[in-house]
Amino acid sequence: MSSxxxxxxxxxxxxxxxxxxMAPLGRARSDHDNRQPLPRVRTYYEQRASAGLIIxxxxxxxxxxxxxxxxxxxxxDAQVEAWKPVTKAVHDAGGRIFQQxxxxxxxxxxxxxxxxxxxVAPSAIAAVGEVPTADGLQPFPVPRALSRDEIAQRVNDFRLAVRNSGRAGFDGVEIHGANGYLIDQFLRDGSNQRDDDYGGSVENRARFLLEIVDGAIAELGAARVGVRISPHFAVDGISDSDPVALYSHVARELQARAIAYLHLIEPDAIAPQKRLAPRLRELFKGALILAGEFDQDSAxxxxxxxxxxxxxxxxxFIANPDLVARFRQRAALNSAxxxxxxxxxxxGYIDYPFLQDLRSKQPLTA
Known part of the structure; x- marks a missing residue:
């Protein structure tokens, strides 16, 4: 019986x-000026096309x-054109790829x-910590709170990006609602202290995410949309007073929209009594992806x-482009x-050895 x-x-x-x-991994290998993926990006994803799905x-x-x-x-448009060879290479290698x-x-x-x-942010509250700049590490600046009209423009920015992802040949999109970025900033009451219909209640704070999801569905269909969340993330001072209520509401609303999957960052090391996956699986009936320092056995x-x-x-996946084969054979893994x-x-990007390459270099025995 297979694993x-x-x-x-x-x-x-x-x-x-x-x-x-394959989890989303920012590797900073695109062009520095126009942020278009370079040929090495195509090779990187093509090498990892045996994953069930690349994000x-x-x-x-x-x-x-x-x-x-x-x-x-x-x-x-130039970025769309530059992504087309990436998606084509993954598809030609038999893979599937969503764009986060x-x-x-x-x-x-x-x-x-x-x-x-x-x-910009939902409220004029700075993240905690420092950000790398050309002049070294600098404190996160105090952001400018978005007006309601400006929020609508950001929702539209996401919708146009989803449309561009479809044009570039991606199989779908993952809306990044995690890790303290803009959507997460709207979701959590530690960073969202608005007093309009995008702040205050759980329903209001989730509105920005759900409007983005609705726009994505309108472009590609619900079956090609996923959402990533990170209830346990608190690195930059982001927080919420009642994460169970917040993410339960998000899960119910995503279920009502019948999206493809919910991607939950919840490391295996999280104590069972603090895990949200059991609660979210009761509310969301689509596919659930777990992420967070899993190895083969814990997964x-x-x-x-x-x-x-x-x-x-x-x-x-960074160090093992053929991770699927290595798991199947219980083979040793490259170190990152x-x-x-x-x-x-x-x-450190596209030069990690494949299992077959290592074996071909082994000396023949008598």
Whole structure:
């Protein structure tokens, strides 16, 4: 009997050959000036096409959302054209790929924004910590609170990015509602202290996410839309007073929209009594992807126990382009070179050895 990780399963409009998902991984290998993926990006994703589903690196939906040099974007025609060879290469290799879409919100820095503008957020509350800039680490700036009309424009930015993802050949999109970025900033009451219909109650704070999801559904259909959330994330000071109520409401509303999947960052190390996956699975009947430092054995247990339908792997996919084959054969894994995670060219990006390459170099025995 095959491992649950290697069993096929449906995810929205797709039939996946296994339950091993490549997590979104920002590797900063796109062009520094126009944020178009370079040829090495095509190779990187093509190498990993055996994953049940690839979720691309977080991709900016507008010029107002700008991260480190080399981050990618999908808000203009040139970027769309540059992504087409990437999706074609993945499809030609037998794979499937969604594009993750995001907006940094308050986690951007004025030095990288057009006109050195202030970053935007639901409320004028700075993230805690520092952001890398050309002049070294700088404190996160106090952002400018969006007006209601400006919120509508950001919703539209996401919708246009979804349309561009479809034009570029992606099989679907993942709306990045996690990790303290703009959507997450609206969701949580520690960063959202508005007194209009985008703040206050759980229903109001979830409105921004749900309007973005509705726009994505209008463009691609519900079966090609996923959402990522991170209830346990608190690195930059983001917080919520009642995460169970918040994410229960989100799960119910996403179920009503029948989207393809909910992607939950909930490490296996989270104590069972603090896990939200059991509650969210009661409310959301689509596919549930779990992520958070899983290894092969813990991922298999999560699926066997019914905690998830799929498990996403990040660091393991960085160092092991053939992770699916290595799991199947219980083979040794390459170690990741952390120094090259976010900087550099091909090294530490597309030069990790495949299992077959290692075996071909082994000396013959008598």
């Amino acid at each position: 649950p990780l290697h069993q096929s399963a449906a995810l929205g409009a797709l039939s996946l050959p296994n339950r091993i998902i 691309s690196e977080a991709t900016h939906v507008s010029a107002e959302s700008v991260s480190r040099p080399g981050g990618s974007a999908i808000h203009d 879409l995001f907006h940094l919100g308050r986690k951007a820095h004025s030095s990288r924004l057009p006109g050195n503008a202030l970053p 298999q247990r999560a699926i066997e126990q019914g905690r998830a339908d799929f498990v996403a792997f990040g660091r393991l 070179d952390e120094a090259s995670f976010y900087v550099g060219g091909d090294q």
